[in-house]
Amino acid sequence: xxxxxxxxxxxxxxxxxxxxxxxxxxxxxxxxxxxxxxxxxxxxxxxxxxxxxxxxxxxxxxxxxxxxxxxxxxxxxxxxxxxxxxxxxxxxxxxxxxxxxxxxxxxxxxxxxxxxxxxxxxxxxxxxxxxxxxxxxxxxxxxxxxxxxxxxxxxxxxxxxxxxxxxxxxxxxxxxxxxxxxxxxxxxxxxxxxxxxxxxxxxxxxxxxxxxxxxxxxxxxxxxxxxxxxxxxxxxxxxxxxxxxxxxxxxxxxxxxxxxxxxxxxxxxxxxxxxxxxxxxxxxxxxxxxxxxxxxxxxxxxxxxxxxxxxxxxxxx
Amino acid sequence: xxxxxxxxxxxxxxxxxxxxxxxxxxxxxxxxxxxxxxxxxxxxxxxxxxxxxxxxxxxxxxxxxxxxxxxxxxxxxxxxxxxxxxxxxxxxxxxxxxxxxxxxxxxxxxxxxxxxxxxxxxxxxxxxxxxxxxxxxxxxxxxxxxxxxxxxxxxxxxxxxxxxxxxxxxxxxxxxxxxxxxxxxxxxxxxxxxxxxxxxxxxxxxxxxxxxxxxxxxxxxxxxxxxxxxxxxxxxxxxxxxxxxxxxxxxxxxxxxxxxxxxxxxxxxxxxxxxxxxxxxxxxxxxxxxxxxxxxxxxxxxxxxxxxxxxxxxxxxxxxxxxxxxxxxxxxxxxxxxxxxxxxxxxxxxxxxxxxxxxxxxxxxxxxxxxxxxxxxxxxxxxxxxxxxxxxxxxxxxxxxxxxxxxxxxxxxxxxxxx
Numbered sequence: 001x002x003x004x005x006x007x008x009x010x011x012x013x014x015x016x017x018x019x020x021x022x023x024x025x026x027x028x029x030x031x032x033x034x035x036x037x038x039x040x041x042x043x044x045x046x047x048x049x050x051x052x053x054x055x056x057x058x059x060x061x062x063x064x065x066x067x068x069x070x071x072x073x074x075x076x077x078x079x080x081x082x083x084x085x086x087x088x089x090x091x092x093x094x095x096x097x098x099x100x101x102x103x104x105x106x107x108x109x110x111x112x113x114x115x116x117x118x119x120x121x122x123x124x125x126x127x128x129x130x131x132x133x134x135x136x137x138x139x140x141x142x143x144x145x146x147x148x149x150x151x152x153x154x155x156x157x158x159x160x161x162x163x164x165x166x167x168x169x170x171x172x173x174x175x176x177x178x179x180x181x182x183x184x185x186x187x188x189x190x191x192x193x194x195x196x197x198x199x200x201x202x203x204x205x206x207x208x209x210x211x212x213x214x215x216x217x218x219x220x221x222x223x224x225x226x227x228x229x230x231x232x233x234x235x236x237x238x239x240x241x242x243x244x245x246x247x248x249x250x251x252x253x254x255x256x257x258x259x260x261x262x263x264x265x266x267x268x269x270x271x272x273x274x275x276x277x278x279x280x281x282x283x284x285x286x287x288x289x290x291x292x293x294x295x296x297x298x299x300x301x302x303x304x305x306x307x308x309x310x311x312x313x314x315x316x317x
Numbered sequence: 318x319x320x321x322x323x324x325x326x327x328x329x330x331x332x333x334x335x336x337x338x339x340x341x342x343x344x345x346x347x348x349x350x351x352x353x354x355x356x357x358x359x360x361x362x363x364x365x366x367x368x369x370x371x372x373x374x375x376x377x378x379x380x381x382x383x384x385x386x387x388x389x390x391x392x393x394x395x396x397x398x399x400x401x402x403x404x405x406x407x408x409x410x411x412x413x414x415x416x417x418x419x420x421x422x423x424x425x426x427x428x429x430x431x432x433x434x435x436x437x438x439x440x441x442x443x444x445x446x447x448x449x450x451x452x453x454x455x456x457x458x459x460x461x462x463x464x465x466x467x468x469x470x471x472x473x474x475x476x477x478x479x480x481x482x483x484x485x486x487x488x489x490x491x492x493x494x495x496x497x498x499x500x501x502x503x504x505x506x507x508x509x510x511x512x513x514x515x516x517x518x519x520x521x522x523x524x525x526x527x528x529x530x531x532x533x534x535x536x537x538x539x540x541x542x543x544x545x546x547x548x549x550x551x552x553x554x555x556x557x558x559x560x561x562x563x564x565x566x567x568x569x570x571x572x573x574x575x576x577x578x579x580x581x582x583x584x585x586x587x588x589x590x591x592x593x594x595x596x597x598x599x600x601x602x603x604x605x606x607x608x609x610x611x612x613x614x615x616x617x618x619x620x621x622x623x624x625x626x627x628x629x630x631x632x633x634x635x636x637x638x639x640x641x642x643x644x645x646x647x648x649x650x651x652x653x654x655x656x657x658x659x660x661x662x663x664x665x666x667x668x669x670x671x672x673x674x675x676x677x678x679x680x681x682x683x684x685x686x687x688x689x690x691x692x693x694x695x696x697x698x699x700x701x702x703x704x705x706x707x708x709x710x711x712x713x714x715x716x717x718x719x720x721x722x723x724x725x726x727x728x729x730x731x732x733x734x735x736x
Contacts, residue, residue: 061701062414063397076734089708092717155560176504176562178715265504265562266715267708281390283704284414285735 049297052290060286073291089267090292093275096182097299100271101250103186104193108246109239111190112197117227119198120205130202133195141192145259148188149175178268181261185269188260189253197242204238205231240307247303251296272296343629346637348621349378349395350406351388354567355593357586360654367640373633378402396420401624403634407453409444409696410703412622416447422623422631424451424638433642436660438683440690441618453620454641455659457651458679461584461615461691462515465570465591466603470497470579479608482519482549489556492579500553501569501578504562506711508569510693512582513550513710519609520546523687526615530692533702533736538729547713547721554714562715573602582607584617584694588655588671597669604671606678614682617694618659698732705731 059069080088115133119126136144151157152175162170174180208231216226254273261269270278272292280289346368352361365375380388385408392405401420415421428434428451434442437455445453464479474495479485489499502508518526521542529537537543558578561569570590572578581587591602598604621641623634640646647658652667657675661683665676682688690696693710695703709728712718718727 062393063418153560173559176560178717262505262563266506266712266717268715268717278704281393282386282700283735284700 052293056287056290056294058287060290062284062286064286069287073287076288077291077295089270089275089278090272092268093270093272093292096269096271097251099182100186100189100253101247103183104189104250105243105246107186107190108194108197109242111194112242113201113232113235115194115198116201116205119202130199134199135195136192137196139192141253141255142259144188144192145256148184148191149260152184152187175261176265178265181264181269185253185257185260189250189256192256193246193249197246200238200242201235204235208234244304244307248300251300251303272299344372344633345374345376345630346404346633347376347378347402348404348406348637349380349388349392349402351380351385352406353379353381355590357589357654359593360589360650363649363653364637364640364646367643367646368636371636371640373636396624401626403626403630404454404621404623404637406456407620407622408617408694409620409690410699411695412444412453412620413447414699415622416452420625421447421450421452422625422634424454424623424635425449427451427635427638431639431642433660436662437642438659438661438679438688440616440683440688441659444618444696445620451623453622454638456619456621456641457647457654457656458614458616458618458659459584459586459656459694460675460678461511461617461694462518462607462610462613463583463585463587464603464605464607465573465581465583465587466605467573467576467579468599468601468603470495470576471603473497474579476579478603478605481608482516485608486552489553489579493556497576498558498572498578499556499580501572501581502554502557502561503564503566503569504557504711504715505565506707507693508566508583509714510707510710511584511691512553513546514615514691514693515582515607515610516549516553517543517546518613518615518689519607520549523613523689526613526689530697531690533698533732535729535733538732539725543725543728544721547724550710550713551721584691585655585657585671585675589653590655592653592655592669598671604674612678612681612685613687613689614678615689615691616679617691617696619656699735701735702732705735 054066055064056073057068057071058065059067059072077090080090119129119133123129139147152172154160154171154173154176159170159172175184212230212234213226216230221229252273253271254277257263257269257271257274263269263274273296276289276292276296278289279285279292283289350361352358368375378391380391385406388406389411392402392407395402396415396418407415412421433451437445438458441455441458445451445455464485470492474488474491474497476488476491479488492499502512514526514530517530521529521537525537525540525542528534529540529543566583566587567590569578569581570583570587571594573581573587574591574594574596585604588598588604591598596602621637623638626634642660644658644660644663647660647663648667651658652669652672655672657668657672657679661680663676665673668676679688692698692703692706697703698706706728709718709724709731712727713721713724718724
């Protein structure tokens, strides 16, 4: 008994100390593990945002310069838009942005929803169809761009093939046409992303409680009314998150334009991201490039911030 | 801040796969370039072999893309990261930009020993010497104002060498009537602007070209002659097949080689493609100066910009520079590449008919003061201005700018903005 009593007090403080280090470590572990990625994000995302904003107020050319010279770069951007007879490159870029953003997001949502609803009808072979529609998402935009470039090229693809089959009056040269080239970007983009949208909606549809639908059917709702009044409204959160994903993909879209059109005839397929890359890295006008990047950032924030706000408000409620 | 930025840039370079370039071996020459088409790659092999004889390994850092835009972006990342390549293919004002940033090496000693300042044309030295120091080794002189014609097609339509711009239009009409594509053009802005360089020289003459495109004199840029040049551009573009937009230059050359098209207006790198396709000048193809530009040469020159490498890598750099400007290499390389030597004292014995013509033209233009830097190729003005120019020309060709009045107005404004 006495030995136990003597050994016990010797052991306990050691054990207690060990325990406290361990528990403190356990407490701190998440923070330690998160710290590097936090620091990296802080520097490489927010640090560089600040740096880009700073550069846009300098007269940086090939390499960054740190002497502030006022908002000259912004003035140049907007002067091109309003005083020039169109199309200046920046004007073209933001017009294309509007066309592409609107059509890409709109068609993807509509087509994705339609596909999801059709797939949801318990049809045979759904397991086969789903990956077929989803697969384009696994390709990078570069691959999509190159494939569609060949397919749409009047000398190589669709037009040539149909001519071979004897339909010689067929004519489709959008990809070489300055006024229509941006729509070919929409086509390729929609092909790539609508399967993904379908998958999102399908998951949403499967998550809807079957009891609600049964109750509605007993009340005499037609399938159309069922979707319009009950199911689609229930999908609202999916709509929102899909919209956010698509909208930011549209705004930052760069590689698709390059791979598909290499900028289009006379730069007519440029999006703001192409403008930014061209001016910063090819034309040695880093200040103008930075200014356009900041404007893109503001565009994205204009979409994301209200979304985050509404999300947070909902959580708080 | 600076250190942090450079490490960030290193990360970018590593991610983009150029990371190998920083583990520098002292017996190794690292060369960044965009010579990836058939004729070009063959030409570069000559230098590889020369250097391997002296025991220097060759580390290729090729970045594909005809105009070199992608390569310049990669170079910028490497330089910002402080991992200089031994040398990089560079054009005109870019060399001066980097020299101004203080990252170029000094080859004056080698230059003196080898007598570069006597043999290299003064127009080229403007770009390879900065602040009295040799910072780049010119590899060749390309001239831009050439017509490349398929001889079989020419014979078929019964054409002869055009002496004036109107002759050229008449010739193109003949080709059109015979059902051949008259003009092979790649619808990328640098190709369109390269053709426009020749048109301006042809329309306005040597004095006008120099004033407008080398001195950027505003009165000349605004002048009626410039408007007429745009009108002529509009005339010639009508002879292009509808599918030209976005086509690479070597595909346009291939159209001429195969006889699908009659003529291409392109720099003499096009000849490299003819040679690579086993074609002989005067037998399979013809090379004429763009009508109205005989006696003048619009040049651009590929230069190997030499970076400020650490002392232990300097020997490899000196070996590269010496080999680059040696007469034997200049001859062997340019025979394959299609261009002419960057020094005027290289014998023309090994060159074909077009090469001999090119060497004689360069010599005459150098002595007569009619050797002009090509604005489209970055030898007329710094990149910001050259790109603004290419934009306007391209928009005019593709119909976004509808009249030559508007084109001139936009050209003046774009150049003014970029100054």
